Amino acid sequence: MGGQPATRPKAAFCTGSIVRHVVVMAGTGAIGLMAVFLVDLLNLFYISWLGDPALTAAIGFSGVISFVQIAVSIGLSIGIGAITGRLIGAGKMEQAQRVASSFGIVMLGCCLLIGVFTAWLAPLLLALLGAQGNAARQAATFLRIVSPGLPLIAAGMGCSGLLRAIGAARISMNVTLIGAMISAIADPVLIVGLGLGLKGAAISTIFSRGIVALMGFRCARRHGLLAWPVRTHVVADTKLVGQVAMPAILTNLATPVGSVFVTHAMAGFGLAAVAGQATIERIVPVAFAFVFALTGSVGPIMSQNLGAGKLDRVRATLVASLWLVAGCVALTWAILFLTQDLVVRVFSAQGTAAMLIHLFCNWTIAGYVFIGMLFVANSAFNNLGHPLYSTLFNWGRATLGTIPFVWMGMRYGPGGVQVGQVLGSVLFGSCAVLTAFSVVRRLHPGDRATEQAMPVIPPPQTGEAGQIELDELDHSA
Template sequence: MRHVIVMAGTGAIGLMAVFAVDLLNLFYISRLDDPALTAAIGFTGAVGYVQIATSIGMSIGLGAVTARQIGAGHHDRARRIASSFLLVMIVTTAVLGLGTLLFSAPILHLFGATGRAADQAGRYIRIVSPGLWLIAVGMGCSSLLRAVGDARRSMNVTLVGALASAVLDPLLIFGLHLGLEGAAVSTVLSRAFVAALGFHAVRRRDMLEWPTARHVLPDARLVGGVAMPAILTNLATPIGGLFVTHAMATFGLAAVAGQATIDRIVPVAFSFIFALTGSVGPIMSQNLGAGQLDRVHETLVASLKLVALCVAVTWLILLPAQNLVVASFSAQGTTAALIRLFCTWTIGGYVFIGMLFVANTAFNNLGFPLYSTLFNWGRATLGTIPFVWIGMRFGPCGVQVGQVLGSVVVGSWAVLSAFSVVRRLKPGRVTPGLATELPGRTAKSAMMELDELDEEQQIADDLPDRPRNRTATPA
């Protein structure tokens, strides 16, 4: 429990700062008294979640595989894998960002954006998307820092970005009168700070070296065994959010603005839960790599207790403060009604969403990444579409209630499955990446064979008639 609290607590501070800045962005834009701009924030958030989901999935895979190698005592291999896959992350997210820029108009139309709200959202996306690779670097480096247990530096990486954004936002939005475009420029600059600090911190922990061509593809396949299911898992949430945003758009800009406000409040209010799911993964992976299966079970139980405690405390704070929240964002009509419903009732459903997050973390780090894909897509489809469709008959508040009810069903099922997975773990279980390369072998024998392969490659590199191609020294 202490280990989980320390890792998640430091992560929560950084995440809360980042999400608080996003919330401040919405606060600043709402003060411009333009409903189209507030709705545009909602649409850009929905598109941004799809982009960020890819970076999150890759960082999950990177952290899980490197943490397991570190737990097994293979630091050099962990450093090599980290360096190779960080390069893959940069290339992948750069291509994704360029694609989003080129197709921003049809993407926003798909989300239900029209008129001036679509125009403003398009401008924001065209500024932010080319710098998507910057946040991928920041997330990857933060994941590596958690993998080596450096919670303080991982926290500092996100804090610097949040501080930069907090300073730049009012200056660009109000001082230079750039409005939503100012918020976009601020986002890009803060992501650049996060990437630079994260890269520097990871180098200090000796977790980076120059990638070599012969290792990039094998290492990418190794991490991809966890990362690809994690990406598919994380894409499910924004895809489900697409349906919810589109449903809200049928009730007008006020409903979209209300949903956008809640979407900004949730990460701040539950930053500890978001940090928890990112922090306990390396703890589970290291203990799995070291064969400490009892600690894997303890980590799962401790995480669920902390989820319940976090939701209870947040509920006790927001319930009496709902009028203050409504007034802070100048919310009226439908927007105010959605905020009050969240603070009074639907906030309790986040216990089950937190349970789903913890279960997915267990699946991704214990060798069952396809389970997390199944449950997240189950939530995004069967756990969202029919519930929201029925809720639409009762207006925008019915949409919000339907979204939460679906999470209750899926979250309960997921956490029961997570305990089943932990009970089935056995000492010597092959990790996901190794299972792909060496099926049917124990973890110990797999590691031995990989060592032998490395030794054979080293001998081949040292032959007189072939050029040397050693792993480079740390960058």
Template sequence: MDSPNPMPSERETEDGASESAPPPVYNPAATRPVRFVTGNIMRHVVVMAGTGAIGLMAVFAVDLLNFYYISRLHDPALTAGIGFAAAVSYVQIAVSIGLSIGLGAVTGRLLGAGKPMRARRLASAFLLVMIAGTAVLGSATALLASWLLDLIGASGEAKMQAANFLHIVAPSLPLICFGMAQSSLLRAVGDARRSMQVTLAGAGISAVLDPILIFILHLGLTGAAISTLCARSVVLVVGFASLRRHHMLEWPRLFAVRPAVARIGKVALPAMATNLATPVGGVFVTHFMAKFGLEAISGQAAIDRIVPVAFAMVFALTGSVGPIMSQNLGAGKKGRVQETLGAALLLTALCVLVTWVLLALFHGEVIRLFGLYGVGAELARLFCCWLVGSYFFVGLLFVANTAFNNLGYPLYSTGFNWGRATLGTIPFCWIGAHFGPIGILYGQCAGVLIFGSAAVLTAFRVIRRL
């Protein structure tokens, strides 16, 4: 005779942990787990990258506006200060991006393999680890801000302004990390529109608050920091509300933390190391530029803010193409994986060509817009008219990294990115510095040409060996 109150049955998961039955209620229609395994690949790439680019462009446009507003105060210490602070902040953001890439890659692969419940369980557990880790990193950055700024050559009023900015912004790293993770999960389930809305919400808040805090309340760089803090909070709230529609979050289960870290960490840690390479390389460039004064730092800071807006589509490919590759890999469709890589490279070439033409035509307006003069104006002119073409090879590197991270070869992306950030940056920029700040830009271009070409050739080899 059956017991009137039978014990819940236990079943073993593939991650080695038992899970009580019945599982949480799940709406299979909400996640659309096989969105990318059928249909036109180029269309998927354009839609995902296009919506991602709009979101990224909005975020980076606000960063560009920050720099513009600060430049309107006509204080070189402030414009240099925001450049120094950005060099440190980008390291933090790189950690968040790397963790989000790992989360999206593993989740997308599980969805493509028809395992949405496991994807939700591991994603929710890993989010808990992400928040804890970035809380420690953000607090440590705030405490060590002055020391970190000394390392990259900041001094005087510029250093003080940058330190104040980091003291406000750095501890909020868990907010933006959680927001990025939610956006990554939305892309993994194929909801490009809501993923875009998450980033647009934060950008909208910054666009409204920046002029109020910087000009009306006369808070300067501190106002920009407060605006950033508010924007990150909004990104978190909007991302959480958007993701709930897909039933991809649940209360984290402690037994799932270990398998989540083991499985997602295999992709996330190398991806994090990969993404750290770019800002670390930027730190070296800032260090070399600092020797030529505040004008050179201001010119480099302007370039660093023009690039993300101008190449938002190229940067968006990194996060947007990943879910397409991982879903098709999970479904065993190798041919569509290779087709995705080819479509991404074609789109990269087109974007760089259009951007090159526009920046070359309007380089004078760019220089006047940011009030650049002297060495800073020379750097901006050289970049807009000639060296912008080198970002085709940056795009090759980014697309190749996406393939490595989503196809099970994350250490390849780590190797190529750190190769570019060290061997492709330090010796070339050191040699270039002997010819002035312009030589530093030429050195950057030479390094990325070598490593971008090698990375994309290796990516095609990886796909052939799948």
């Protein structure tokens, strides 16, 4: 493929201020994430203009299933970013490119299968969530259009993860910003102007994801992170990334699975409760974009310094991230507390939906400091060789930390469901961050646990010919 010569990746996080690295990476990542989730928020905003509660509820039902799909994509991108970051930190640039290229193909194939099966099973999945009538029909239409395009968002997330792994945070941010801008322009035209409703939102989503995927691929290629995969290495490289990606997928699936139970509980209180929950679930990613961005942004900093053997910088990254989480939640709480009436009016919320939004802005928003702690701990586990810990804590929060509390909260109405959803996060977020500090304290140069956290590159299966093929790809990238 033509174009400018590829830039060699560098270990940018092994020197300089840790706090600055965390702020820049999370800040640019937050803008990118905010842009992506703002698209969903705008979809809800324009749909609410149509004045049909069934359409608003349909956004909530389809959003739960979409979150499951995206959770898989995030897990795969965490795996490819973590392993690539470690290799770059260890100075193994050629192996980093090869692993990224091999796993990228597998990533797209897996997401295509998931997307097709989701579109096929959409009515059944929505029925399990409690969707009925026009809300179920509209949600199924949305999923049938959007789901087959899942490889597009996987490609965008994967390339974004690779760009963050080399410290190209601003480029990663710009890629997602452009996609969001296109969607923001298309949404009102398709949803309101042409009267396509949810179909318009789905078409806009597919189009913006396609732009993000294309631009992300071009940028990753330009920075020497992708090339033609080496066929004989695909299986071995996939196993290497899979050691992080599979636990990360299981970890990320926990949150939407917990949301499935919460949505089902809300459905018992009517469409207004589902609509209120859907509004909150779309405000949260935008309001806490910085906290969410820490999961993907802190990982490359930790993995590069682990690869370089600079364990004191790994510890400093964990501490700085937690302070930033606390500050971000406090600031967001203050803003939403003061503007809650405006939020209710903007989304035309009434009755139960308005009550749930007020409850969130006044009280339950505070629980996100513990959710942020869990996110930071997960990033440490995934990048320091303990991905199963993140799986354990996330599934613990999604099951033991959600189901019993929500079930008890149902006795007190939809507000009780919301409070119950938050309470479990306090317990599991606190335990996760204490465990993360324990993991970091046990890292010592030369010990077995630390060595096991380092990436082990399988030897070429084709001898010298395989290495010659890789070298040629490197020079032509």
